[in-house]
Amino acid sequence: MIKRIFLLFFGLLFMMSCAAQMPKEDSNDSNETQDVIDNNSRPKLVVGIVVDQMRYDYLTRFYDKFGQGGFKRMINEGFNCKNNHFNYIPTYTGPGHASVHTGTTPKYHGVISNYWYDKELKTSVYCAGDDNVAPVGTTNNAGKMSPHRMQTTTFADENRLFSQMRGKTIGVSLKDRGAILPAGHTANAAYWFHGKDEGAWITSTFYMNALPQWVTDFNTSNKAESYFKEWNTLYDISTYVESGSDENTFERGFKGKDKAVFPYDLAALKVDNSGFDILKETPYGNSLTTDFAIAAIEGEGLGKDQFTDVLALSFSSTDYVGHNFGVNSKEVEDTYIRLDKDLERLFNYLDTQVGAGEYTVFLTADHGAVNVPSYLSSVNIPAGYVSNSDRKEKFQAFLKATYGTADILENISNNQIFLNRAKIMELGLDLSDVQQAIVNEQITYDNVAKAYSATTMNAANFTEGIESLLQNGYNQKRSGDVIVVNDVAFISYSRTGSTHGSGLNYDTHVPLLFFGKGIKQGSTYQKTIIPDIAPTLSALLGISFPNAATGQPLEFVID
CATH class of the missing domain: 3.40.720.10 (Alkaline Phosphatase, subunit A)
Structure with missing residues (x-):
């Protein structure tokens, strides 16, 4: 009997403790007040x-x-x-x-x-x-x-x-x-x-x-x-x-x-x-x-x-x-x-x-x-300038020697190369193969640090380094077929002033x-x-x- 009273007593204490921690019945009003405070803040x-x-x-x-x-x-x-x-x-x-x-x-x-x-x-x-x-x-x-x-x-x-x-x-x-x-x-x-x-x-x-x-x-x-x-x-x-x-x-x-x-x-x-x-x-x-x-x-x-x-x-x-x-x-x-x-x-x-x-x-x-x-x-820090026109001339010569025509090139801008996909199809070429061949060519040019194809950008999942930054900036519908990265502090710009x-x-x-x-x-x-x-x-x-x-x-x- 004493044991049962003892258990009931502590059970009541436990329930009262839980009730004290539970939200009160007017808790919705309290939340509304908090929302008002948040709005005013x-x-x-x-x-x-x-x-x-x-x-x-x-x-x-x-x-x-x-x-x-x-x-x-x-x-x-x-x-x-x-x-x-x-x-x-x-x-x-x-x-x-x-x-x-x-x-x-x-x-x-x-x-x-x-x-x-x-x-x-x-x-x-x-x-x-x-x-x-x-x-x-x-x-x-x-x-x-x-x-x-x-x-x-x-x-x-x-x-x-x-x-x-x-x-x-x-x-x-x-x-x-x-x-x-x-x-x-x-x-x-x-x-x-x-x-x-x-x-x-x-x-x-x-x-x-x-x-x-x-x-x-x-x-x-x-x-x-x-x-x-x-x-x-x-x-x-x-x-x-x-x-x-x-x-x-x-x-x-x-x-x-x-x-x-x-x-x-x-x-x-x-x-x-x-x-x-x-x-x-x-x-x-x-x-x-x-x-x-x-x-x-x-x-x-x-x-x-x-x-x-x-x-x-x-x-x-x-x-x-x-x-x-x-x-x-x-x-x-x-x-x-x-x-x-x-x-x-x-x-x-x-x-x-x-x-x-x-x-x-x-x-x-x-x-x-x-x-x-x-x-x-x-002040002896490695830096310099690149000539986009010289690169383009060399690149067009490569395309003619490799594919018999430079017409597969549609545009070069923003360090990206855009290909004429209709022409590539007409010549019976595989787009990803052409992209990779261009990557292999571009990486041989002076002051080109990296080059990646659209195929790589779409297939890989880079989580760090320049590659990750390139991928975050790559829009599948709008970006080019090949992306080129210059050496550190090498820019296509005048010899005066800064760029980015x-x-x-x-x-x-x-x-x-x-x-x-x-x-x-x-x-x-x-x-x-x-x-x-x-x-x-x-x-x-x-x-x-x-x-x-x-x-x-x-x-x-x-x-």
């Missing part, structure tokens, strides 16, 4: 910043020249992913912007380059070009653009779908592709800068039939004209010890000026340098972009209601300056010092207009850049900074990849990932 505005051609080491090289309110504010108050890389080839502007915002690679989003050979149309196409739309804000064909060649959604698209189109998306960049691809297919607007003799921000009928009044007002404000002034270093040039000498043989400079040295009189040089286009190759192009972005935030009322808005903002002048003057130039250093000031100006505006702690920013790049190979050679496109660290290692609402403070050397960005933002917003995203949310970033 979403930022009012997400600003996605892509700095064109920004290597990671620009953050560290120029760190002491930065103020407290731009890059340093993001680093000190936000999260710094120090080992962030692109995980595909080629590292160009179009694929870069698409990959940042779609959370995947060219293998899936289809933007395999800025321009590529279309195997069906038998011609080169532009990643944002669209003859089915009309220009708005200009009569120039520079306005005939849309995102129709990008095959997947961006996180901004998913935010629009989630909010029943009530959350706005605006894209802003000097470059059309820098505004259009990040903003996605459902954007309210994307605006880009048409220079030449117009100097106006434009769009296309993909988005609207007429410019909003605030854009018209901006275009007639003479803001762009105000930057036709002297470009000199912001600080004493003797303090720019983080870069090479001002006068050297590794920079192109501007037409109408004998040497690529400071200062630059832009008002005098604009005549020989395509008018307003010269601004793109100076830090003032970034300042103008900041001016317009601030006008867009005000004009569109971004961050003013309970639905998260997205501003996709790309700074393009860094790329133009890098291509002109090179990674090690004082012009690049001054451009980043001035960009830091523009970021501070933007953040201060957001603090006032949206509210400090009410917006979230991420900053990354669309690719890095190689140091000028002629400079690298001068490879899968090497100088092109893949770029910044990734998160800052603002919902972001932890800290840093990591853990490797992150570009496709992780969009899923991280999607997780922060509680929305669906972009529909072909392959990246993973960076949990350690989210607070």
Whole structure:
């Protein structure tokens, strides 16, 4: 009897303990409250910043020249992913912007380059070009653009779908592709800068039939004209010890000026340098972009209601300056010092207009850049230049000797060889055999490091190295029959200025900074990849990932 009472007593204690741990009957109300808290915790505005051609080491090289309110504010108050890389080839502007915002690679989003050979149309196409739309804000064909060649959604698209189109998306960049691809297919607007003799921000009928009044007002404000002034270093040039000498043989400079040295009189040089286009190759192009972005935030009322808005903002002048003057130039250093000031100006505006702690920013790049190979050679680092025309001539001779004709070659572009498959069939040849024969030929050429066939790209499963990056950038329907990889730091380019496109660290290692609402403070050397960005933002917003995203949310970033 005593034993039974003892067991009943402890049984009751056990049941009471379990009941205490079980959800209460009004737990649904508790979950609803939590959902409300989650909804309220979403930022009012997400600003996605892509700095064109920004290597990671620009953050560290120029760190002491930065103020407290731009890059340093993001680093000190936000999260710094120090080992962030692109995980595909080629590292160009179009694929870069698409990959940042779609959370995947060219293998899936289809933007395999800025321009590529279309195997069906038998011609080169532009990643944002669209003859089915009309220009708005200009009569120039520079306005005939849309995102129709990008095959997947961006996180901004998913935010629009989630909010029943009530959350706005605006894209802003000097470059059309820098505004259009990040903003996605459902954007309210994307605006880009048409220079030449117009100097106006434009769009296309993909988005609207007429410019909003605030854009018209901006275009007639003479803001762009105000930057036709002297470009000199912001600080004493003797303090720019983080870069090479001002006068050297590794920079192109501007037409109408004998040497690529400071200062630059832009008002005098604009005549020989395509008018307003010269601004793109100076830090003032970034300042103008900041001016317009601030006008867009005000004009569109971004961050003013309970639905998260997205501003996709790309700074393009860094790329133009890098291509002109090179990674090690004082012009690049001054451009980043001035960009830091523009970021501070933007953040201060957001603090006032949206509210400090009410917006979230991420900053990354669309690719890095190689140091000028002629400079690298001068300091005994292996580097150099390749001649595509010489290679093509040698290759055509091989085709004639092997197959009796060079007509099986259809196009060579973006380090890819496209074959005339109808001609190969007509000659009774096996496509995979021809591809492999070309691989065996190409690998014998000077400064060709690797070559792979489409058959290999489709059949193999590479998980590391350059081969994996090639596969992530290979789109079965759009890419070529053979892919060629050059030796390290060997490029097809002029002997002045920098370029990009490879899968090497100088092109893949770029910044990734998160800052603002919902972001932890800290840093990591853990490797992150570009496709992780969009899923991280999607997780922060509680929305669906972009529909072909392959990246993973960076949990350690989210607070």
